[in-house]
Amino acid sequence: MAADSTRMLTVGEVARRSGIAVSALHFYESKGLIASTRTAGNQRRYPSLVLRTLAIIKVAQRTGIALDDIKQALGRYPPNSKLTAAQWGEMSSAWREDLNQRIRLLQALRDNLDNCIGCGCLSLQQCPLRNPQDVLGEEGSGPRILERHVREGT
């Protein structure tokens, strides 16, 4: 038997069924990721479809997608709508490249960290983590940070 998608849930029921703390649900709602209605007694009620939205939020967060990006992706669909497998497919494909970019960045950081293990110099001239891509060197020679402080009076 299919679940009743029109059933309304209390915040406690949503927390229990989603495994997400009530405080996090309130936070998601304050950020516009999920929406509730209020009873005459001003208590929150969520449509049961919110559980699917929360599952998507949890999966996306687990892969490191920022809440703003999740909100933007969910914003393409009506609030509390039942997202189809195809819509989830669109969303997850869009996040795949973002995930790949972060993996490449982390691999580069890991490789640079290999150079630092056992070194300890933290040199602006030589340490790839302290001064990635020698960004300061591109500004010219000399004590770039000191000169910047002097120039800006800080």
Ligand code: FES
């Ligand atoms: S600490 Fe020496 S290269 Fe990074």
